[in-house]
Amino acid sequence: MSPTGAGGAELRELSAAEAIGEIEAGELAADELFDAYAEAAGAESLNSYLWRAEAGTRAAGGEPLRGIPVAVKDLFCTEGIETTAGSRILAGYRPPYTATAVRRLAESGARLLGKTNMDEFAMGSSNENSAYGPVLNPWDETRVPGGSSGGSAAAVSARLAPWAIGTDTGGSIRQPAALCGIVGLKPTYGAVSRWGMVAFASSLDQCGPLTRTVDDAALMLGVMQGRDPRDSTSVGIEAGVRRPTRGDLKGVRVGVARDFSHHAEGVEPGVAELFERTLDLVGELGGELVDVELPHAEHGISAYYVIAPAEASANLARYDGVRYGLREDGEGELGTMYERTRSCGFGAEVKRRIMLGTYALSSGYYDAYYGRAQRVRTRIAEDFATAFERCDVIATPTSPSVAFELGAKSKDPLAMYLSDYFTVPMSLAGIPAISIPAGLAEPAGGGPQLPVGLQIAAPTFCETALLDAAHALEQAIAFDAHPGRRDS
Amino acid sequence: MIDRDQVLHVARLARLELGEEELERMAGELSGILEHVERIASLNLEGVEPTTHVVALENVLRADEPEPSLARELALEQAPDPDEGAFRVPSPAG
Numbered sequence: 001m002s003p004t005g006a007g008g009a010e011l012r013e014l015s016a017a018e019a020i021g022e023i024e025a026g027e028l029a030a031d032e033l034f035d036a037y038a039e040a041a042g043a044e045s046l047n048s049y050l051w052r053a054e055a056g057t058r059a060a061g062g063e064p065l066r067g068i069p070v071a072v073k074d075l076f077c078t079e080g081i082e083t084t085a086g087s088r089i090l091a092g093y094r095p096p097y098t099a100t101a102v103r104r105l106a107e108s109g110a111r112l113l114g115k116t117n118m119d120e121f122a123m124g125s126s127n128e129n130s131a132y133g134p135v136l137n138p139w140d141e142t143r144v145p146g147g148s149s150g151g152s153a154a155a156v157s158a159r160l161a162p163w164a165i166g167t168d169t170g171g172s173i174r175q176p177a178a179l180c181g182i183v184g185l186k187p188t189y190g191a192v193s194r195w196g197m198v199a200f201a202s203s204l205d206q207c208g209p210l211t212r213t214v215d216d217a218a219l220m221l222g223v224m225q226g227r228d229p230r231d232s233t234s235v236g237i238e239a240g241v242r243r244p245t246r247g248d249l250k251g252v253r254v255g256v257a258r259d260f261s262h263h264a265e266g267v268e269p270g271v272a273e274l275f276e277r278t279l280d281l282v283g284e285l286g287g288e289l290v291d292v293e294l295p296h297a298e299h300g301i302s303a304y305y306v307i308a309p310a311e312a313s314a315n316l317a318r319y320d321g322v323r324y325g326l327r328e329d330g331e332g333e334l335g336t337m338y339e340r341t342r343s344c345g346f347g348a349e350v351k352r353r354i355m356l357g358t359y360a361l362s363s364g365y366y367d368a369y370y371g372r373a374q375r376v377r378t379r380i381a382e383d384f385a386t387a388f389e390r391c392d393v394i395a396t397p398t399s400p401s402v403a404f405e406l407g408a409k410s411k412d413p414l415a416m417y418l419s420d421y422f423t424v425p426m427s428l429a430g431i432p433a434i435s436i437p438a439g440l441a442e443p444a445g446g447g448p449q450l451p452v453g454l455q456i457a458a459p460t461f462c463e464t465a466l467l468d469a470a471h472a473l474e475q476a477i478a479f480d481a482h483p484g485r486r487d488s
Numbered sequence: 489m490i491d492r493d494q495v496l497h498v499a500r501l502a503r504l505e506l507g508e509e510e511l512e513r514m515a516g517e518l519s520g521i522l523e524h525v526e527r528i529a530s531l532n533l534e535g536v537e538p539t540t541h542v543v544a545l546e547n548v549l550r551a552d553e554p555e556p557s558l559a560r561e562l563a564l565e566q567a568p569d570p571d572e573g574a575f576r577v578p579s580p581a582g
Contacts, residue, residue, distance in 0.1 A: 417521070
């Protein structure tokens with residue numbers, strides 16, 4: 001039998017692929033691994049889970065994932081298990097069905113470990129917008145884990161889950177992965193089914209893995225992706241997803257856009273320095289750095305904060321106190337019931353985005369805002385297409401800063417939105433992008449070092465090439481610090 | 489840029505009831521965000537097609553075959569006020 005430390009601490013150091021290997025070799029029992037995680041999750045102090053499976057829960061674990069536990073963002077419907085989307089309006093809601101992505105994981109042998117905390121309806125970059133309290137960053141509990149998949153990122157980083165799924169609309173997988181020092185992959189729009197995923201902005205929402213290694217991300221995406229007749233926008237990755245093995249970048253051209261890199265305004269010095277050092281590795285690995293231009297990427301935030309709220313304002317119209325979720329008393333009048341239910345059930349950020357979206361779509365403003373933003377979106381996608389004629393992948397920092405302090409941006413919505421500066425353009429273009437740990441850097445205001453993410457993006461459905469490049473860089477960076485061990 | 493009355497109008501469209509304080513705060517916050525968004529007003533976008541969908545898909549069709557749908561009792565299980573197999577709501581007229 002394998003060694004078990006206090007609370008299965010050593011077992012919880014294994015990546016998902018390593019644990020599967022040990023289970024296959026008969027050196028580890030899937031039940032033992034599950035219980036180690038369930039006990040650790042049950043004793044957590046980060047508020048990363050909203051629901052946890054009990055230790056001792058037994059379920060079948062088939063091929064190829066062999067009973068590996070998985071944490072699932074609370075945005076995914078799970079049959080009979082409370083699904084809140086981080087909102088008060090869905091408190092107590094038990095869906096009658098399970099999301100396709102979660103079902104595919106279960107059918108591949110994964111076992112549900114818990115549902116993770118998140119910004120309400122996935123709207124936020126700090127997890128402070130959860131109706132169930134903020135998630136704390138395991139590296140420094142006075143700081144945010146990022147968002148909106150902050151619970152998933154914190155749980156994976158703190159060894160409270162071997163891996164997790166999240167959703168990314170404008171950076172909600174990549175930014176928290178960066179701030180928590182783990183891997184986060186947003187696949188091409190359409191790679192994974194959105195069925196059973198509570199909708200935020202339907203033309204942007206995409207499900208993806210949060211893991212400790214690039215290989216785990218490939219493994220998880222491989223079982224989740226594919227066309228789903230219940231989501232007509234899903235197409236799957238036709239060529240499949242190959243597990244990455246590359247240790248070099250020979251023949252790979254890595255594009256860097258000067259104005260959309262560490263030279264951009266507002267990038268913390270520690271982040272910029274680490275990004276530059278990571279670029280040096282490209283040459284050492286046999287790759288080639290190429291200058292590219294992404295002239296419209298800087299307008300990503302403007303376009304995104306019209307398009308996403310507009311779609312959200314329509315999607316969230318369904319929360320009306322009629323079919324499920326909260327209902328407030330309307331003194332016998334339907335309209336009053338709607339208004340009171342929604343005003344009481346939604347948090348401040350969700351109301352703000354519904355208002356922004358409703359305004360942008362309202363009569364007289366549609367062309368000036370929504371129509372224009374959709375055209376900027378086209379420009380951004382064209383910029384990427386042009387850049388990819390000269391390079392195979394594009395590198396940027398994932399986030400302009402390391403994890404910021406709780407409350408630092410919660411009074412300033414625009415400052416919070418700018419946290420997504422580097423991640424939003426890829427979402428608007430629908431292309432895949434991954435964040436991997438680049439190392440640790442000191443925050444701008446001083447203090448202990450915190451994780452920094454490197455973002456790599458690739459053309460639509462080129463996940464295998466993206467994962468290969470990320471794997472080569474991951475091996476060269478050799479990041480092995482985690483919240484319990486900073487001396488990487 | 490967006491005043492209290494406009495906020496009130498939009499809140500009605502969105503079926504949100506905002507308190508006095510919320511109205512004032514929202515007017516300031518939305519104006520700040522819209523000011524940033526306005527940066528795209530200076531871009532030349534003549535002849536640029538709007539993107540409604542990032543993956544080139546057209547007419548996703550399927551065979552029209554009946555499948556079992558959600559059972560009525562399951563669909564009603566989470567309803568705040570189910571009544572005789574239906575969702576009961578207050579009167580629209582009050």
